[in-house]
Amino acid sequence: MRHPSEGTLRRLVDDPAGVADPDREHVARCPECLTRLAAAQRDAATVAAALDTGAGDGAGVDTGVDAAWLRLSGAVTTGGRGAATSRTPRRRKALRSPVLAAVGVAAVLAGAGVAAAVDWLQIFRTERVAPVAVSQADVVELPDLSAYGTLEVTAQPNVRAVADAAAAENATGLDAPRVRALPRGVTGDPRYVVGDRASAVFTFSADKAARAAAAVGATLPPPPPGLDGARFRLDAGPGIAALWSESRGMPALVVARAGAPTASSSGVAFDVAREYLLSLPGLPPGVASQLRRFSADASTLPLPVPAGLVRTSTADVHGVPATVLTSRDRAFAGVVWVDRGIVNAVAGSLSSDEVLAVARGLGER
C-alpha cells in the first residue's frame, strides 16, 4: 500500500477519527510514516504555541458582546462613520477599561484568583483600587502570561443580557444598582447585563519561563524554591451592569458592580511569587516598579490608565475612597471604588461631577 499523504498524516494529529482505517493501520506499522507523523506533530505544536493568544475558540470571548453590538449598531446607523472604525477607540476603551483592565492586571500579577478549597491560602483580596499610569507602548508590550506557565479558565463568566433588574439579581445574587436621579441627557430604562463568577488557575512553569526569557535574549532569574509548578487562583464576579444608551448606540451611562477579584496560592508566599513574577524579562521595569509599590499591602488592585489620556483623582463615596478617571478631552468620566468586597463602577460620557453624583446617589444595598 502506498504511504498516506502529508495531509492525511496532518489530520491524524488532531482529528484521527476523520482518517480512514486502512490509512491509520498503515501508519501504525510503518516506521517511515511514524517519522513523518512525528514531524507533523512537532510542527503543529510549534505553530499552535506561536499562534496561541489565550483566545481559544471564542467561547471565552463573551465579555464585550453587548458593548461591541452597541458600537456596531451606532456605526450602522451613522453610515459606517466613526464608531466602527479604529479612529474613535478612546471612549470605547475608556468605558470598558475599569473592570477588564483591573482583572487583566490581577492576572498578570498573581496569575489569578481566589480561594475556596482548603489547601488554598488567600493571598489577595481587593479592598481598594489605585491608578497606575501606563503608556500606550506598555499596554501593547505587557507580557502574555502564557509564556510563563499555563492559565486555565475553570469557570467562564458567561456574560449575557437579561430582561430586567429582577432577573439580574436572580442570576447573580447581587443587588442591582438603583440610580435615583439620572444625569441630564440620560433617559429611559437601562439594559442589564450579568456575568457569573469567573475563576482561573495559573500554574507557573520554570521551563516555559526559561524559554520565554531565552527568546528575548535574557536569562531567567532562578525561581524561588517551590515556585515551579506552584498554582495561583483568581476569582472575580459575579457582576451586574446597567447600561443606558445614547441614540447612536454608545453607552451614555454604565453602572456596574461585581465581586472584587481575590487571589490565592497553593503554597508559595504571595510576596515571594509576586516579586519574582515582576522581575521576569518582558515586563517594562517602570511598570513593574509602579505595580510593586501599589500592591505592597496585598489589598490594593492596581488599575492601569493610559498615560496622558486620562487624569485621575480621588474622591469619597459614602465614606469609601474612590478613584475618579477623567479623559483629557473631558468626553468621558468614571469612578471606581471597592466596598465590602464589591467593586463598583459608574462611567459614561459625562463629567466627573455627574458620575460622582450618580455614585453617591446609588440606592442602599
Add this chain to the structure above:
Amino acid sequence: MRARPARDGVRPDLEDVFRAAYPRVVAVATRVLGSRDEAEDVAQEVFLSFARSSVPAGEAPGWLTVAAAHTSLNHLRSGRRRATRERAVGADTVAPDVADAIVANDERRRVRAALARLPRKQAVALVLRHSGLSYAEVATALDLSPGSVGTTVRRAESALRKELSRHASSE
C-alpha cells in the same frame, strides 16, 4: 435564499448573526493579530461589511470567519506601521522602558510577520483550523475539498515553522 437588506440598507438578521458569531470572529482575528483590541476593530469592520451584504444567513458563519482572517491578514501590514508609530509616541514619555519592551514583544511580531508571508489560502486555512473550525468547516469556508484541508494546513505549518526557526537561528 439570499438575505434581503431592509429599507435602510441594513439586513434585519444582523443582531442575531452578530451575537452568535462575534466571539468566534474575534477569536480568529486575535489569533492572526495577537491583539484583542485590534481584533475587536477588525470584527467591527467585518460585521459592517456583512450588515450591507446579502450573504445568506446560513452561510454567514463561514463568510464571517473567512472575512475575519482575510481582514486581519490585511491589517498585519498596516499594523506594522501603526506599531512603529505607537512606539515612537511612547518613546516621548517612557524612553527608558521602550528598548526592553520592544525586545520583549519581538517574538510575537516575528510570528505575525511570518504569517503575513504565507500564501493567503494557506494562512487562512491555518488560522481557521487553529481557531477550532473542523476540517469540514474549513473546507466549506475556503471551497476546498475536505481531503486537501490537511495538506494545506500541513504546508502552512511547515512553512511557518521554518520561518520561525530561520529567524531564531539567525540571531
